[in-house]
Amino acid sequence: MKLFELTASEAxxxxxxxxxLSEELIxxxxxxxETKEGDIGAWSFWDKTKALEQAQLADTRxxxxxxxxxxxxxxxxxxxxxxxxxDMPTENGTVIHQGRQPDHDAAVVRLLREAGAVILGKTVTAxxxxxxxxxxxxxxxxxxxxxxxxxxxxxxxxxxxxxxAVGTQTNGSVIRPASYCGVVGFKPSFGTIPRANILRQAxxxxxxxxxxxxxxxxxxxxxxxxxxxxxxxxxxxxxxxDISQAExxxxxxxxxxxxxxxxxxxxxxxxxxxxxxxxxxxxxDIAHIDLPLVCxxxxxxxxxxxxxxxxxxxxxLYTESRDKISPILLGMLEEGKQISISDYLDAKNLLTEITGxxxxxxxxxxxxxxxxxxxxxxxxxxxxxSPIFCTVWSxxxxxxxxxxxxSGDLGMPLGLQFVSCRGTxxxxxxxxxxxxxxxxxxxxxKNKGVV
Amino acid sequence: MKLFELTASEAxxxxxxxxxLSEELIxxxxxxxETKEGDIGAWSFWDKTKALEQAQLADTRxxxxxxxxxxxxxxxxxxxxxxxxxDMPTENGTVIHQGRQPDHDAAVVRLLREAGAVILGKTVTAxxxxxxxxxxxxxxxxxxxxxxxxxxxxxxxxxxxxxxAVGTQTNGSVIRPASYCGVVGFKPSFGTIPRANILRQAxxxxxxxxxxxxxxxxxxxxxxxxxxxxxxxxxxxxxxxDISQAExxxxxxxxxxxxxxxxxxxxxxxxxxxxxxxxxxxxxDIAHIDLPLVCxxxxxxxxxxxxxxxxxxxxxLYTESRDKISPILLGMLEEGKQISISDYLDAKNLLTEITGxxxxxxxxxxxxxxxxxxxxxxxxxxxxxSPIFCTVWSxxxxxxxxxxxxSGDLGMPLGLQFVSCRGTxxxxxxxxxxxxxxxxxxxxxKNKGVV
Numbered sequence: 083m084k085l086f087e088l089t090a091s092e093a094x095x096x097x098x099x100x101x102x103l104s105e106e107l108i109x110x111x112x113x114x115x116e117t118k119e120g121d122i123g124a125w126s127f128w129d130k131t132k133a134l135e136q137a138q139l140a141d142t143r144x145x146x147x148x149x150x151x152x153x154x155x156x157x158x159x160x161x162x163x164x165x166x167x168x169d170m171p172t173e174n175g176t177v178i179h180q181g182r183q184p185d186h187d188a189a190v191v192r193l194l195r196e197a198g199a200v201i202l203g204k205t206v207t208a209x210x211x212x213x214x215x216x217x218x219x220x221x222x223x224x225x226x227x228x229x230x231x232x233x234x235x236x237x238x239x240x241x242x243x244x245x246x247a248v249g250t251q252t253n254g255s256v257i258r259p260a261s262y263c264g265v266v267g268f269k270p271s272f273g274t275i276p277r278a279n280i281l282r283q284a285x286x287x288x289x290x291x292x293x294x295x296x297x298x299x300x301x302x303x304x305x306x307x308x309x310x311x312x313x314x315x316x317x318x319x320x321x322x323x324d325i326s327q328a329e330x331x332x333x334x335x336x337x338x339x340x341x342x343x344x345x346x347x348x349x350x351x352x353x354x355x356x357x358x359x360x361x362x363x364x365x366x367d368i369a370h371i372d373l374p375l376v377c378x379x380x381x382x383x384x385x386x387x388x389x390x391x392x393x394x395x396x397x398x399l400y401t402e403s404r405d406k407i408s409p410i411l412l413g414m415l416e417e418g419k420q421i422s423i424s425d426y427l428d429a430k431n432l433l434t435e436i437t438g439x440x441x442x443x444x445x446x447x448x449x450x451x452x453x454x455x456x457x458x459x460x461x462x463x464x465x466x467x468s469p470i471f472c473t474v475w476s477x478x479x480x481x482x483x484x485x486x487x488x489s490g491d492l493g494m495p496l497g498l499q500f501v502s503c504r505g506t507x508x509x510x511x512x513x514x515x516x517x518x519x520x521x522x523x524x525x526x527x528k529n530k531g532v533v
Numbered sequence: 534m535k536l537f538e539l540t541a542s543e544a545x546x547x548x549x550x551x552x553x554l555s556e557e558l559i560x561x562x563x564x565x566x567e568t569k570e571g572d573i574g575a576w577s578f579w580d581k582t583k584a585l586e587q588a589q590l591a592d593t594r595x596x597x598x599x600x601x602x603x604x605x606x607x608x609x610x611x612x613x614x615x616x617x618x619x620d621m622p623t624e625n626g627t628v629i630h631q632g633r634q635p636d637h638d639a640a641v642v643r644l645l646r647e648a649g650a651v652i653l654g655k656t657v658t659a660x661x662x663x664x665x666x667x668x669x670x671x672x673x674x675x676x677x678x679x680x681x682x683x684x685x686x687x688x689x690x691x692x693x694x695x696x697x698a699v700g701t702q703t704n705g706s707v708i709r710p711a712s713y714c715g716v717v718g719f720k721p722s723f724g725t726i727p728r729a730n731i732l733r734q735a736x737x738x739x740x741x742x743x744x745x746x747x748x749x750x751x752x753x754x755x756x757x758x759x760x761x762x763x764x765x766x767x768x769x770x771x772x773x774x775d776i777s778q779a780e781x782x783x784x785x786x787x788x789x790x791x792x793x794x795x796x797x798x799x800x801x802x803x804x805x806x807x808x809x810x811x812x813x814x815x816x817x818d819i820a821h822i823d824l825p826l827v828c829x830x831x832x833x834x835x836x837x838x839x840x841x842x843x844x845x846x847x848x849x850l851y852t853e854s855r856d857k858i859s860p861i862l863l864g865m866l867e868e869g870k871q872i873s874i875s876d877y878l879d880a881k882n883l884l885t886e887i888t889g890x891x892x893x894x895x896x897x898x899x900x901x902x903x904x905x906x907x908x909x910x911x912x913x914x915x916x917x918x919s920p921i922f923c924t925v926w927s928x929x930x931x932x933x934x935x936x937x938x939x940s941g942d943l944g945m946p947l948g949l950q951f952v953s954c955r956g957t958x959x960x961x962x963x964x965x966x967x968x969x970x971x972x973x974x975x976x977x978x979k980n981k982g983v984v
Contacts, residue, residue: 273769278889285882316885318724319771319956394878423874427845431736434767438729505770 085110090157090245090299097144097156104144104156108137108200111158115243121224123217124238126163127170128203133158136200143198154306155198160238160247162231163204164211164281167191174281175207175216175231178403189276190248190290190307197306202244205234208466210396211250211283214408215466220262222494226459229259230466232293236263239293246303247293252283252388253476254455254469256291257499260484262459262467264495266518268292268300268511271504272479273318275307284391285316286430287384287476297515300483301328304507321505328511336448336513339369343452344378345470350457353496356488357453360498364517368451373474374439379432380474386421386429387477393418437478437504444480444503449513454497458490471499481507483514487521536561541608541696541750548595548607555595555607559588559651562609566694572675574668575689577614578621579654584609587651594649605757606649611689611698613682614655615662615732618642625732626658626667626682629854640727641699641741641758648757653695656685659917661847662701662734665859666917671713673945677910680710681917683744687714690744697754698744703734703839704927705906705920707742708935708950713910713918715937715946719743719751719962722955723930724769726758735842736767737881738835738927748966751934752779755958772956779962787899787964790820794903795829796921801908804947807939808904811949815968819902824925825890830883831925837872837880838928844869888929888955895931895954900964905948909941922950932958934965938972 085107088096096102112130119125140156149155166172166184173179187195194201206216208231218233220226221241228237232249236259239247249256251269260267269291277288292303305323340361346354361368393400393415399407400415407415444450453471460467475482481504484497500517502510536544536558547553563581570576591607600606617623617635624630638646645652657667659682669684671677672692679688683700687710690698700707702720711718720742728739743754756774791812797805812819844851844866850858851866858866895901904922911918926933932955935948951968953961 271770282882285885316889318769319722319954321770390874391878394875395882397875421874423841423872423877424845424848426874427842431733431846434736438767503770 086114086242088245089296090154090294090302091296093157093245104137104140104200105134107156108133108158108202111202111244114241118221118241118243122219122221122237122241124205124234124241124243126173126204126206126216126234129170132169133200133202140198140200149198152198153302154194157199157246158202158244159194159199159303160202160205160235160244161191162235162247162249163207164250165191165248166279167201167204170201170204172204175209175211176399176406178399178406184279186279188279190280193307193309205232205238205247207231208233209408209411211252211255211281212392212411212414213466214410215463219463220459222264223459225463226461226494227262227463227466229262229459231255232259232291233466235293236260236265236267239263239265239295245295246299249291249293250280251289251291251472251476252287253384254472256293257454257472257482257484257497258467258469260293261454261497262495264486266294266297266300266483266485267497268304268483269481270304270308270323270507271320271481273316274320274507275304275317276309277316282395284388284395286387286391286433289476289479297483297485297511297518298329301325301511321508323511324508327508328515330512332512332516335366336516337446338366338513339371339447339450341371341373341450341452343373343471343474345381348456348468348470349453352491353453353457356496357498360488361451364520371443371450373443376436376439377474380436380477381470383429383432383436384473384477386425387433389414389418390421390426393421433477436474440474440478440480441503444501447502449500449502449510452499452501454484454499458494458496475501478504480504481510483510485514485518487517537565537693539696540747541605541745541753542747544608544696555588555591555651556585558607559584559609559653562653562695565692569672569692569694573670573672573688573692575656575685575692575694577624577655577657577667577685580621583620584651584653591649591651600649603649604753605645608650608697609653609695610645610650610754611653611656611686611695612642613686613698613700614658615701616642616699617730618652618655621652621655623655626660626662627850627857629850629857635730637730639730641731644758644760656683656689656698658682659684660859660862662703662706662732663843663862663865664917665861666914670914671910673715674910676914677912677945678713678914678917680713680910682706683710683742684917686744687711687716687718690714690716690746696746697750699754700742700744701731702740702742702923702927703738704835705923707744708905708923708933708948709918709920711744711935712905712948713946717745717748717751717934717936718948719755719934720932721755721759721774721958722771722932724767725771725958726755726768727760728767733846735839735846737838737842737884740927740930748934748936748962748969749780752776752962772959774962775959778959779966781963783963783967786817787967788897789817789964790822790898790901792822792824792901792903794824794922794925796832799907799919799921800904803942804904804908807947808949811939812902815971822894822901824894827887827890828925831887831928832921834880834883834887835924835928837876838884840865840869841872841877844872884928887925891925891929891931892954895952898953900951900953900961903950903952905935905950909945909947926952929955931955932961934961936965936969938968
């Protein structure tokens with residue numbers, strides 16, 4: 083196994099055991115980037131020298147035993163290019179911000195540096211974290227979209243360039259690219275990770291998420307970003323992730339449900355079949371439940387809030403650089419500007435109502451399973467695919483994780499999404515870890531001809 | 534000591550020890566209401582028969598030992614008349630809703646019933662929980678306002694009619710009447726108590742609070758309302774109140790600060806002097822700190838959000854019954870209707886920024902002391918006084934408690950306000966309990982001529 087193939091947890095163990103240096107790990111990841119980046123285009127900025135310098139510092143810290151509390155010491159992380167970085171440009175996926183160099187780090191970047199991580203570079207985002215694709219291609223099929231808007235983060239993790247990456251989700255921008263690229267994508271509960279100095283799109287909906295190749299890697303990265311010791315204006319005093327709890331096997335099987343959601347018919351027939359088959363083959367007692375009627379309004383409610391807030395927060399860009407905005411985003415901004423305050427506040431009140439119903443539905447379960455995307459990555463690079471299976475969960479701010487459990491058409495990866503009540507992130511991760519373990523165990527049995 | 538004079542905790546102890554029955558307690562409170570209500574006017578509705586029936590049920594439950602988990606069994610509680618009650622009218626302090634009878638309970642009322650409380654009646658609120666006073670007078674001086682908008686709840690607790698009452702605060706509607714009436718008023722962190730089926734004024738700011746005559750009574754009541762086992766759309770998975778923790782003495786003195794706030798000059802000179810003197814006489818090491826500059830915008834930020842949301846949520850009343858709305862509220866609604874979505878969303882973004890600064894300021898302290906009101910209750914009954922010392926704390930949703938520690942002019946009560954970081958309600962109550970204990974101890978010494 084090459085070093086770039088290691089999960090973060092595996093790499094950390096090897097560094098702790100002094101089997102490998104961070105410098106070796108980073109060199110291996112950089113090698114993989116050099117090999118693959120020309121095809122995939124996951125990065126908007128990366129800097130070999132800076133990365134190796136950070137790795138050497140991490141190795142020095144380890145040598146002199148100054149790594150207490152540095153849970154990501156020497157581990158490479160990719161950062162979606164909407165998080166400000168004081169030492170790398172942050173272009174937000176728009177030519178308007180070409181060469182933009184912030185003089186400060188986003189809170190998330192600062193937390194990563196404080197945890198000893200190596201900031202390997204900035205990953206490609208769709209234009210202003212919305213829909214219009216950047217240059218990234220799906221590592222599993224270069225003619226297909228990696229999904230968006232956290233396109234580069236998902237693709238880079240999938241391609242073995244980095245074990246960990248950070249993204250954001252306002253609608254489906256973590257879960258969707260994770261599903262398309264065949265990696266784990268985890269969007270914790272709304273309000274748990276600080277958003278200071280991230281591109282502000284729609285603050286009622288914008289949420290930070292993470293990508294990795296294992297559930298426990300996502301748990302580890304998210305736990306670093308949740309930052310129990312410090313509060314920010316846009317985080318809430320919510321339960322933190324308890325890693326050791328998330329790792330615990332269940333003594334009694336978890337209580338799971340399956341929800342088709344009101345947009346079930348948007349999924350391809352093969353996706354529907356594969357979801358249902360997987361759920362049935364899990365061998366657990368899984369209740370098939372429906373969302374309350376009001377949730378049928380989730381998509382329109384989300385759209386009103388997102389477009390209205392986006393039009394407000396991108397208004398300077400719209401006013402000053404309209405000609406540099408893609409037609410699809412321009413149309414959204416113009417639609418957003420037409421939304422009345424009355425419709426907006428109605429949507430906000432409706433959000434509260436829907437969230438209440440979702441809470442009431444989810445609270446009886448350790449986690450609920452639901453599609454992540456309508457199908458695997460669609461062909462072509464002109465769209466980042468549909469976020470429709472993420473919308474209601476983003477709207478309500480519940481934690482959601484996509485696991486690469488299914489096969490889509492033509493062998494493309496297809497995620498399965500798990501969600502749970504706000505604040506129960508640890509429990510959700512525990513369920514995801516449980517399912518992931520069973521998945522690998524089943525796959526091993528199949529490979530060995532046991533099944 | 535008469536039964537109506539007992540705190541809830543004292544009454545509960547006596548009921549547990551079978552020294553008194555709930556029926557006797559309720560009868561005593563009803564007697565006090567009959568004596569005082571003509572002067573004070575704390576109630577918009579109360580029903581002797583219903584109250585005694587509930588008390589008898591509570592006594593029966595105790596007799597047959599079915600009171601496990603019923604932490605308020607047989608304890609009378611008054612409910613601000615903006616919480617829906619399925620068995621009592623809910624008129625929201627407006628003639629427009631005269632005789633309005635909901636067919637359901639507010640979540641808070643349901644939680645109280647589930648805890649075994651006796652819902653004694655509905656307390657007077659200012660018109661639609663804003664400024665225009667109801668009939669209530671200050672029990673300490675009938676020519677003065679009790680404060681608002683939770684006027685009846687504060688006055689009824691102050692007058693010994695009930696040990697516990699529920700109110701709400703969008704700006705200063707718990708802390709201000711508590712300060713004016715000389716009782717404890719506690720507004721927990723935003724998002725901890727469900728608001729289902731309460732009059733919706735400005736959902737970004739509306740917060741449930743409680744009144745009592747001791748800190749631990751407020752802790753008890755708030756803990757019942759925080760409802761750890763069930764989520765609602767408008768509550769967040771935040772830390773619950775831990776009563777036994779709140780009761781714990783400090784082994785090391787708490788770290789306290791004092792903040793004048795940007796509106797210090799709105800306080801009367803005597804209030805300023807009394808606050809500073811009290812803080813200095815506490816005998817603790819209290820740091821004098823300032824709020825960051827951006828907090829100077831808190832009052833205008835709060836006003837924009839409150840008026841805009843209020844105009845939206847009261848729009849039907851405005852459209853259909855304009856002639857039945859007071860001139861002051863009418864003016865506010867018309868001002869609110871003029872606020873643009875851009876100004877509103879700017880204010881919401883500013884709220885996040887201010888909250889971040891407040892968090893950063895408060896996080897180094899167990900609690901921070903600050904004035905509750907500019908002075909004691911002003912003369913006259915045409916206004917409910919100024920909420921200005923509550924605004925920034927309501928805006929940011931931090932927990933706040935007013936303790937009746939000071940004497941205002943002409944012997945009127947004057948509260949001192951304690952605030953802390955969002956989610957640290959237990960710690961705030963612990964500090965308040967510590968200060969309250971010292972206060973009574975000091976008063977006893979003074980009365981005995983020791984000091």
